[in-house]
Amino acid sequence: MRQTDLAIIGAGPAGLAAALEASRxxxxxxxxxxxxxxxxxxxxxxxxxxxxxxEFAGMRGVDIATHFSEQIEKDENIQVFTGATALGFYEDxxxxxxxxxxxxxxxxRTLLVASGAMxxxxxxxxxxxxxxxxxxxxxxxxxVYGVAPGKKxxxxxxxxxxxxxxxxxxxxxxxxxxxxxxxxxVGGYWVHxxxxxxxxxxxLTNHTILKARGQEKVEGALITRIDENWQPVPGEExxxxxxxxxxxxxxxxxxxxxxxxxxxxxxxxxxxxxxPIRDSNLETTEEGIYIAGDVAGIEExxxxxxxxxxxxxxxxxxxxxxxxxxxxxxxxxxxxTLRAGPVGEHIRQGLxxxxx
Amino acid sequence: xxxxxxxxxxxxxQEVKPSFERLQEGPVVIVECMQEIPCDPCYYACPRExxxxxxxxxxxxxxxxxxxxxxxxxxxxxxxxxxxxLDYPYSENEGLLKIPYELKPLPEKxxxxxxxxxxxxxIGRGRVVHVLNTKKQDRTAIVSVAVPKDIxxxxxxxxxxxxxxxx
Numbered sequence: 123m124r125q126t127d128l129a130i131i132g133a134g135p136a137g138l139a140a141a142l143e144a145s146r147x148x149x150x151x152x153x154x155x156x157x158x159x160x161x162x163x164x165x166x167x168x169x170x171x172x173x174x175x176x177e178f179a180g181m182r183g184v185d186i187a188t189h190f191s192e193q194i195e196k197d198e199n200i201q202v203f204t205g206a207t208a209l210g211f212y213e214d215x216x217x218x219x220x221x222x223x224x225x226x227x228x229x230x231r232t233l234l235v236a237s238g239a240m241x242x243x244x245x246x247x248x249x250x251x252x253x254x255x256x257x258x259x260x261x262x263x264x265x266v267y268g269v270a271p272g273k274k275x276x277x278x279x280x281x282x283x284x285x286x287x288x289x290x291x292x293x294x295x296x297x298x299x300x301x302x303x304x305x306x307x308v309g310g311y312w313v314h315x316x317x318x319x320x321x322x323x324x325x326l327t328n329h330t331i332l333k334a335r336g337q338e339k340v341e342g343a344l345i346t347r348i349d350e351n352w353q354p355v356p357g358e359e360x361x362x363x364x365x366x367x368x369x370x371x372x373x374x375x376x377x378x379x380x381x382x383x384x385x386x387x388x389x390x391x392x393x394x395x396x397x398p399i400r401d402s403n404l405e406t407t408e409e410g411i412y413i414a415g416d417v418a419g420i421e422e423x424x425x426x427x428x429x430x431x432x433x434x435x436x437x438x439x440x441x442x443x444x445x446x447x448x449x450x451x452x453x454x455x456x457x458x459t460l461r462a463g464p465v466g467e468h469i470r471q472g473l474x475x476x477x478x
Numbered sequence: 479x480x481x482x483x484x485x486x487x488x489x490x491x492q493e494v495k496p497s498f499e500r501l502q503e504g505p506v507v508i509v510e511c512m513q514e515i516p517c518d519p520c521y522y523a524c525p526r527e528x529x530x531x532x533x534x535x536x537x538x539x540x541x542x543x544x545x546x547x548x549x550x551x552x553x554x555x556x557x558x559x560x561x562x563x564l565d566y567p568y569s570e571n572e573g574l575l576k577i578p579y580e581l582k583p584l585p586e587k588x589x590x591x592x593x594x595x596x597x598x599x600x601i602g603r604g605r606v607v608h609v610l611n612t613k614k615q616d617r618t619a620i621v622s623v624a625v626p627k628d629i630x631x632x633x634x635x636x637x638x639x640x641x642x643x644x645x
């Protein structure tokens with residue numbers, strides 16, 4: 123059994139930032155990551171980040187991952203396990219994980235779940251055909267393994283992920299036939315939409331996919347215009363010739379470990395699904411269990427970094443490590459600023475219902 | 479309309495256009511950032527402080543066109559690739575457009591390219607005058623294209639013609 127101050131599940135932006143912050147206060151950290159590398163979704167983000175210049179804005183996500191990884195490697199307080207999948211957190215405070223074909227047991231004084239999110243799926247005929255992908259899988263194939271997912275893609279969803287992945291597909295030399303979006307407006311940042319449009323990719327709002335065509339693999343798709351009640355408009359169906367359908371229809375928090383640990387959960391449409399009730403320091407209703415990043419509510423990487431810092435420093439304080447109180451206030455203020463605009467409205471609404 | 483399909487309407491564009499008088503004076507920036515999103519690298523990019531300081535990072539950028547000399551440093555610093563520089567009086571018949579460009583291969587100097595508008599429609603031909611791709615730009619190249627003056631305000635992207643039948 124391994125003992126440590128803080129065990130962190132997930133080495134994405136939240137987990138990495140938390141590990142560094144807790145270590146800075148003097149805490150010993152075990153960081154578990156299911157992938158064979160650190161960075162989580164950051165490693166697939168080839169675009170420059172938005173946000174404040176003080177928090178990595180202008181840097182490309184993949185470079186932020188490298189920046190964090192280099193610091194973590196040098197940090198003697200942090201022990202990293204890659205290829206390690208967390209399995210369960212039990213009543214006696216033991217965390218188990220599968221790592222290199224073995225089970226490891228860890229007894230941490232505090233736990234941070236920064237497990238991220240999983241992609242949502244939408245129902246349509248033939249959505250199990252090879253060639254129907256989640257946007258995360260498309261990014262993994264292209265940006266991690268250098269494999270083209272197809273030649274011609276229909277993107278479903280005009281949120282930031284759908285828009286950004288469309289742009290990355292074009293950069294990889296793959297054609298994007300259209301981006302369709304069920305809502306009446308583009309959900310992602312308009313600047314992302316504009317940069318795709320001027321490359322000639324249509325964005326069809328009030329449109330959805332009815333079925334994928336093909337026997338062994340995707341050979342096309344039937345799309346339709348829909349009305350404000352999301353019902354197909356008769357006579358507005360049309361066939362598109364594509365070999366790939368990419369779904370970017372939202373994410374939901376990957377919260378199974380928190381359910382198992384007994385945390386009080388609440389359904390929040392604004393935050394993407396069931397999320398744990400938390401206090402202003404990101405501690406759940408189970409004492410010593412913290413959350414940060416998408417598992418706490420679907421947001422984006424800059425807020426995940428800030429939440430990671432907050433959870434890491436809060437866990438350190440819980441264990442009586444000396445921390446700078448001003449730093450805590452500064453992180454909270456930065457989070458508030460980031461969420462203060464119109465695009466952060468749904469986050470503010472969601473948090474109002476789950477923060478105690 | 480931006481919200482509807484990613485293409486700004488004439489009314490939306492009006493909000494971000496420098497005046498015609500300023501355009502006639504020489505190179506100037508046009509920042510097509512029309513939504514309040516949390517982002518501020520443009521302010522830090524400008525050595526002449528032509529971007530007014532943000533009280534709140536969700537504000538849209540405000541530009542002091544008297545301070546802007548069209549130096550183009552900000553183009554590669556905008557995560558939204560929403561900044562362009564226009565030189566209206568570039569030559570008698572042509573204006574010069576500077577765009578951020580992140581596709582491979584990069585165009586070459588003197589190459590003739592197809593010019594696209596904000597909806598990706600072909601609106602003419604242009605001539606690449608310069609391609610800047612320094613380390614500081616972090617892989618966002620800046621391509622300068624001479625285009626007929628009458629399409630300068632609509633031209634926002636290029637497509638290479640090599641390898642096509644037209645090329």
